[in-house]
Amino acid sequence: MQDRQISMQITGLSCAGCVGRAEKALAALPGVTEASVNLATAKGQVQAMPDLEPAVLVSALEQAGYPAALSQLSLDIEGLSCASCVGRAEAALRAVPGVVSAEVNLATQRAEIRYLTGATRAADLRAASTKAGYPASLRGSEADAAEQAQQRRGQEITALSRQLSLAAVLTLPVFVIEMGSHMVPAMHHWVMANIGHSNSFLLQFVLATLVLIGPGRHFYSKGVPALLRGAPDMNALVALGTAAAYGFSVISTFFPQVLPVGTANVYFEAACVIVVLILAGRLLEARAKGRTGAAIRKLVSLQPKTAELISGDSVIETPVEEIAPGDLIRLRPGARIAVDGEVTSGSSFVDESMLSGEAVPVEKGKAARLSAGTVNGSGVLEFRATHVGRDTALAQIIQMVEQAQGAKLPVQGMVDRITLWFVPAVLLAACLTVLAWLILGPAPALPLALVAGVSVLIIACPCAMGLATPTSIMVGIGRAAQMGVLFRKGDALQKLQAVQVVALDKTGTLTAGHPALTNLQPAEGFVSDEVLRLVGAAEAQSEHPIAKALVAAAGKDLPKAQSVEALPGFGLRAQVEGNEVLVGAARLMQREGIDAVALAALAQSWAAEGETPFYVALNGQLAAVLAVADPIKQGTAQAIAALQARGIKVAMITGDAEATAQAIATRLGIDAVRAECLPGDKVAAMKELQDSFGSLAFVGDGLNDAPALAAADVGVAIGTGTDVAIEAADVVLVSGDLRGVQDALTISGATMRNIRQNLGWAFGYNVLLVPVAAGVLYPSGGPLLSPVLAAGAMALSSVFVLSNALRLHRLKSSLDEKAEMPRNGTASLRPAT
The missing domain is CATH 3.40.50.1000 (HAD superfamily/HAD-like)
Structure with a gap:
């Protein structure tokens, strides 16, 4: 049996370590032959045996701590008459790739379906039920997968904005009281005189607690379970770092007697500012990630929601999901084409630049092919739908781009191997840092050890490593599609x-790929256009490809030829408007006694360039030499x-x-x-x-x-x-x-350079700054990095990688400056069936 591919949206991914663990959980399932997870798109792709239940994938991701995003859809089902009908309809719906559950209610004639977001569409579910003998229609409306993803991104940005605002408001007094007292003596005196030392600590404790149980709760709800599973991630590093700073501060506030003399300091401001800075970084990251998917959203937006379906003598505005192959559709001037089809009547010019990149509209007449997403010109067309839903050229492009964006390049294998042990290595480095400071550090060693250990935990950034490759791929391939x-x-x-x-x-x-007239030189006393008009008329009754090329070059409104006679091996003879027309090779001129010497040298030069020359004689006199070739x-x-x-x-x-x-x-x-x-x-x-x-x-x-x-x-x-x-x-x-x-x-070279830049930054950042955070520069007079600065650096690291990837949007196409030239036909992007 052939494997099937299942796509899904995955939540809770925050770094490359998360990606590795989610992939490992999926790949370990029986029946899964290949699994890949993309951090930039938060999407997973699985190659699996056809009998693998999507619910198994959902369960595995849930246990790993990265739940799959699920969508729900309601369908109205017709033709249900008994319990066996219900069973057959449910079986048909559950057989659709990505469906987790399908429940059909006989009494309400309704189906409730839960499916992996992005794995299937409403049109596929409707088609499956209809094919099983139970016609289905949408109950309400469903946004396309890309729109749903955009909506989730918007919700994520809104939630992060709200959390960041609350955290900043609560953190500001803590930061002003503590850091202001250290930096401005007058502030210290004011705090001591008006608030008091103990009350200052208590106020910071209350505000810091609100920050950590409110906006910062996410780091603990995600990080602590990951730590307990033995699979720590970025959230675990932040949770440990902020918990260490907060815990030490709580002890200093309420139980200072248990600490060595002179070490009872508070670091509430560090815990709070870390949360603020990392939330700010994630907000910027979420906004940048939203821009990386712009190409797909632009492609999806090209398909209109409705089409004008011709039913008898009436025209009905119909949702595009309900259009079926064979339906007759009317296309108004300026309207965007909803589905692929073939013109049955009318003529117009269609802008196909979204498919081909060419700005020149393409002439469409009867039997011409139309592609979904392209734009009609000023004429009215009627066409019959040939491909709908996922079978349209536009849908195939979107699917092609999405799959390529989710792919892993060979270079990603090295990154994955490193990131799997990166977070555990950071935890070990933080423990060794604390231990080294406690043993070797100057008095008071405990606060210095705490600062260094927390800085190591916070400054490490697996997110940048995880995003380095997939974001560049996503933007690069998306830009390529636009080109x-x-x-x-x-x-x-x-x-x-x-x-x-x-x-x-x-x-x-x-x-x-087809012959065309490439050259025409009239003899003295003859005019090119008139000669070509007579030749086109003479060849109009022939089905030979060369004859068709000559007729096409001659244009429309040709006179009718009489007494057309094919001369096998020589050419053709005809009477046109009282003129005897001869078209053929040099041997035809020789046989008819017509002197062709005047144009023979030119004919030979064309032949040397790979073109096929023909002579034209009118009323027994050499009129022209022309050449036909498959043009460059x-x-x-x-x-x-x-x-x-x-x-x-x-x-x-x-x-x-x-x-x-x-x-x-x-x-x-x-x-x-x-x-x-x-x-x-x-x-x-x-x-x-x-x-x-x-x-x-x-x-x-x-x-x-x-x-x-x-x-x-x-x-x-x-x-x-x-x-x-x-x-x-x-x-x-x-x-x-x-x-x-x-x-x-150009895209390949620029994207790979971008990936190398991102990886160089991500690895260089961690290799250089983790030791600095640990305090290796301190013995030689260098700084001991503050956890607050560490948090800022970590947040900016991911933003840098995403911003660098977004530069690929600026790449220019070599087709932008091409000369405008009419053409016929359209792209065929439909896979063979």
Whole structure:
């Protein structure tokens, strides 16, 4: 049986250690073959046997201390007539991946479903029930998974803001009384005269207690259970640090006699300020995390909530969840398309820039394909829905990006191994610090030992290490999606930066994949447009691809040809508006006794460039020479030049004849050519290139490119190509423009640099500052770091990592400055079924 993938939102994750423990809990379950958890997105992905119950995942995460986020949905169910109907409907709903429980009530004809947030959607649940024979409809409304995640993020930010405000208000008097007395003698005298020494301690005790049992309670409710389970996390470090400062202060306040003389000092302000600073850091972190998911939210927002469904003679505004394949939909001017479909009537221009990155609207007429999320122009269209819900191109893009964002790069393995023992190591370092100060420190050693031990606990920041890689991946892949580059596999992001050679298929990759008129030179006394008009009319009745190219170039409103005669091996003869038109090869001109010498040299030069020349004669006189070829795609030359400027070799692997391949390679400046390759030969040719140059990325679009795409170090598929090619690739270029390869390399290089910067900061910060917090500089006259400064540094460390990752939003696409040029068709991003 094939494994299935289950996604879920996980709560309570605060550092890389949490991620490791959550992954360990999931991976240990029978039937789970692979588990990964992403700190930045708070999302887990599990590959498991089909019979694994999601409730088992929920239970495992609950026991590990990181509960899965659950959503609830109500459906109205039709067709329930007995208890067996209830059983079948429940079984169908429970079979949907991610459903934890499904209860169907016969009396109310309603189903209550609990499912892992992000694992499924209302449309999938409705479809499952309907397929089982019990049509279902939404009871109320449900936000999309991305909207729910955004709502939870907003709630988290609101709660943190409230907690921070309360903690700051309670902490301010404590900080002013204690630190003000130390720093300003006049303040000390005022406090002693008006409040008194004992009352000052009591007031600080009351306020600090309120801070720790109020806004700071979260650290204890999460950290203490984690500590008792033997799996301490960031919350445990904060809980221990603040508890130590608070506990020592309580003893100093109420039982000073048990402490050595001169050591009964209070550190209530340290405990309070630590809570304030860490809450402030988490608030900034939550806001920054919200920005990392902007790409997904933008994509989700492109799908409208309703569509105008044509039912008989009426048009009904219908929720998009209720649209089914085959439904007829009317599209008003300026409206956003709700589902994928095929035009049945009308014509318009559609803005597909959200899919392709191209700003030029695409003309749509009967039988043209439409994609959800794109925007109609000024015309009215009617179209039949072909793909809805998760089957639309937009939904596939969103799913592709989400999966890639949640992936773990090979570099993350090292980080995971380190963070698993990081918190226990910090606890050990804190204990050794206290012990060393008690044994070696100057009198009074106890307060100094306490300050140093608490500082070590507080300054250590596993959060920064845990966020270093996933936030960069999330922002980088999201920005790539906005640029029209879809990473289907996250590890391609790391592999792509090492590529030394890019191998390109020719047909459909370098070229448009279909013949087109590329050149036309009229003979003396003839006009290009008139010659082309007559040629188009003569070829209009032919189904040959070259004939279609000539008709397309000639335009509309062509005259009707008479007496059309195909001349096998030579060309075509026809009568158009009283003119005898001959179109064909040089041998046709020779057979008919027409002198073509005047244009022969030009025809030969075009042939040398890989184009196919044809002659045109009107009424027995040479009228023009034209050339037809599979034209080079716009931007291809710039893309190849940009790759070579990076020091990357560019090769072409094609099944075309050697002469044609060499002509195109010379024209584009390609470094190496492998021609006349069958699909199996392409893999062998790639191996030769890998041996010669190193790591290789292969770019292709056709069915015959699938083996090469799968075998390459990185397979890059043209989004306008076949579904099979897209399925075999690691990266998809939505627009089909080869400059997308340059964008993919830019994203890869920038993201990996960003990850290295983040990891360098996170590890460097901890390696350098933990010893400083322990007091290694103190014997040589250096500072003994205050727990308050330690808390500030720890909070800023995570914020730095997130802010650095967000810089990837600024990356520019090489397509931004492309020349505007009309095109036809749209991207095919639907996986093969």
